[in-house]
Amino acid sequence: MSEFEDNLWITVVREHGDELTHTARTAHTHRRASRPQLLAGTTAGLAAMATAAALLFGASTSPPAFAVTRNADGTVTVNLMHPSGIAGANKELAAMGVRAQIAVQAKTPPKLVCPGGTAPTITFDPASIPKSQLLLIAPGQSSAGNAAALKGGSNGSGNTGPGATSGGGNHVVRMYPGGGKIRTDSGADNNVVRMYCP
């Protein structure tokens, strides 16, 4: 896959991933035509409730796949317990008006495992994301230690997102544990935002 094709896939997943995840293919489910409507209704209902509580579950009978929480100081914390929670987390972030999305690299689903079974966490201040930009977080392989690495990249609208190179300099955005803010920096360890284990 070329870089263009990989980036286009990220766009597809961002715009239609949730819809496709909940799609019951017509050809396979002629006798279950009402099923997608029920699923869609359930999802919409959960999303509405989550705007206040900001805790959603990937499936009602499973452990929560993600949680998105707005903290008292205005920062937002995202916990991602399972890759299946990415679409829901993105939907919730969008519903909260936060210009950040977790992107999916479909061929290498992230390993979201922390010691003790806890979920990787990222906390950031949405106000520090420059206007007209979107924080794009692409889950990658776990890095050294107990951190699951997330890579920043450009957004889907042609704007250079935090963590992407722009012009001649590298503008780097880093997430720090404990609610650290997004910062612009440059250095060797660039283009990486990290989702830390708590």
Next chain:
Amino acid sequence: MRRNRRDGALAEFEEVYRSNVGLVAAYFARRCREPQEVADLTSETIVRAAGSFGAFDPRRGSARAWLFGIAAHVWAGYCAHVAESRDAIGRLAGYRALETSEIDELAAKIDAQQAGRELLERCSMLSANERAAIELVDLAELTPREAAAALGVPRGVLRMRLSRARARLRKEHCVDE
């Protein structure tokens, strides 16, 4: 392999995407000179396909044929807007601007399609239907069955167009055999 029902359509669409996106980009690379045009038309095709994947019925034709049918619609719409001197790129949902490396990739793809573009130009004596049949089968690697599905014609009609086109090309010495 059995997939989880919940993410089945996404995984299935990813297979369709990865198997065909290069061919779709090449289809537009034979028609456009600008990487951004190729990118936008390819993106439009793929995003439309993702939005209607739930209605795709493999019993009616392969995913590749279905995708090329969408690509043909996207191209026709684009041409209509160009003909009307309207902002054809602007209507393509504002897909993102390309990174330099992506421009290089797509420029290389456009260059790689030079031979195909020349063949299509040399086929100008053929009707549009015959050209489409030749392109889908001989350049885009679709089977005659898939090409028929993509063009929305019966297989017999497609075979007839293909046969007629090849005969005319042989007669005009447009193709090496």
